[in-house]
Amino acid sequence: MWSGASTGMIKSTLKIVCDSGPIIHLDEFNCLYLLEDFNEVLIPDTVHKEIKRYRPSSLDNLNVPFIFSPGNTPYDTRLLTLCRIFSLDVGETEALALMEKNPHAIFLTDDASARMVAEQMGFRVHGTIGVLVRSIRRGQMEPGEVLRILEEAPSKTTLYIKHSLLDEIVLKIKKEFNR
Numbered sequence: 001m002w003s004g005a006s007t008g009m010i011k012s013t014l015k016i017v018c019d020s021g022p023i024i025h026l027d028e029f030n031c032l033y034l035l036e037d038f039n040e041v042l043i044p045d046t047v048h049k050e051i052k053r054y055r056p057s058s059l060d061n062l063n064v065p066f067i068f069s070p071g072n073t074p075y076d077t078r079l080l081t082l083c084r085i086f087s088l089d090v091g092e093t094e095a096l097a098l099m100e101k102n103p104h105a106i107f108l109t110d111d112a113s114a115r116m117v118a119e120q121m122g123f124r125v126h127g128t129i130g131v132l133v134r135s136i137r138r139g140q141m142e143p144g145e146v147l148r149i150l151e152e153a154p155s156k157t158t159l160y161i162k163h164s165l166l167d168e169i170v171l172k173i174k175k176e177f178n179r
Contacts, residue, residue, distance in 0.1 A: 011036075011037055011038075011039065012037050012038055012039060012138070013039050014038050014039055014105070014106060015038065015039050015040040015042065015102055015104070015105040015106075016035075016038050016040070016041055016042065016105055016106045016107070016108050017042045017043075017044075017095050017098045017099050017102060017105050017106070017107050017108070018041055018042065018043050018047060018095065018108045018109075019047060019091060019092055019095045019107070019108060019109035019110070019111060019114060020047045020050040020051050020054070020091055021108075021109060021110035021111060021127070021128065021159070022108040022109065022110055022127055022128045022131060023035075023043075023051050023055070023058055023059075024051060024054055024055045024058065024158065025110060025128040025157050025158065025159040026058075026128055026131060027055045027057070027058035028055075028156060028157040028158065028159070029128075029132075029149050029152075029153075029156065029157060031131075031132065031135070031141075031149065032058055032061050032064060033061065033063065033064070033140075034131050034132070034134075034135045034140055034141075035061075035064045035065075035131070036061075036063045036064050036065070037138055037140060038065065039065065040065050040067050040105075041064055041065055041066050041067065042067050042069055042098055042102065042105065043066055043067070043068050043069065044068075044069050044070070044071045044072070044091065044094035044095050044097070044098050045068065045069065045070055045071035045094065046071050046089075046090045046091040046094050047091040047094065047095055048068050050091050069098055071090070071094040071097075072094060072097040072098070073093065073094075073097055074093065074096060074097040074100055075097070075100055076100055076121075078121070079096060079097070079100065079117070079121055080093075082117045082120055082121070083096060083117060086113040086114075086116065086117050087113070088111075088113060088114055088117065092109065092111060092113075092114040092117075095107065095109070095114070096114070096117060096118060096121070096123075099118065099121070099123050100121075103122075103123065105123075105124075106123075106124045106125070106126055107123050107124065107125045107126075108125075108126055108127060108128075108130075108131065109125065109127060110127040110128050110159060110160075115127070128159055129150075129161070129169060132146050132149060132150070133146065133169075133173065136173070136177060143173055143174075143177035146173060147170060147173060147174070150166060150169065150170055150173075151170070153166060154166070
């Protein structure tokens with residue numbers, strides 16, 4: 001397991017706002033520790049309840065700087081309208097409302113519609129795969145470890161990703177990191 005102190009890396013100052021998907025999927029991959037590198041991991045109330053229902057032990061990681069926040073609806077009428085148009089659930093909507101309060105944070109979601117809404121609002125967005133690739137750049141994991149996880153993804157996790165996209169990501173990692 002990675003420890004910033006043991007690798008000599010300085011912990012990131014980045015703050016993230018999480019939807020439930022990345023936490024659930026990283027836990028399925030036994031990689032939730034990758035979130036330890038972030039300064040704060042903000043989780044709105046409904047997302048917290050969803051994670052507790054599907055992966056209750058994932059929130060027991062005391063080294064991940066989880067910060068639980070009351071759920072709110074978006075203040076920006078454009079954001080609220082987009083959430084309704086894209087039929088986002090309450091957790092995704094609360095997470096995007098939390099992004100409004102933390103616009104310099106990164107929004108972590110694996111939901112395509114939530115990603116599109118966040119991008120329309122100008123928020124930085126990543127998902128589980130982005131966290132895994134980032135872990136290589138941050139020295140948390142070796143490229144081979146990430147490639148093994150990605151190869152196991154279809155059978156080991158509930159993360160839905162098209163095989164063609166997964167193949168493309170694997171090729172990019174191999175090319176970027178000379179694998």
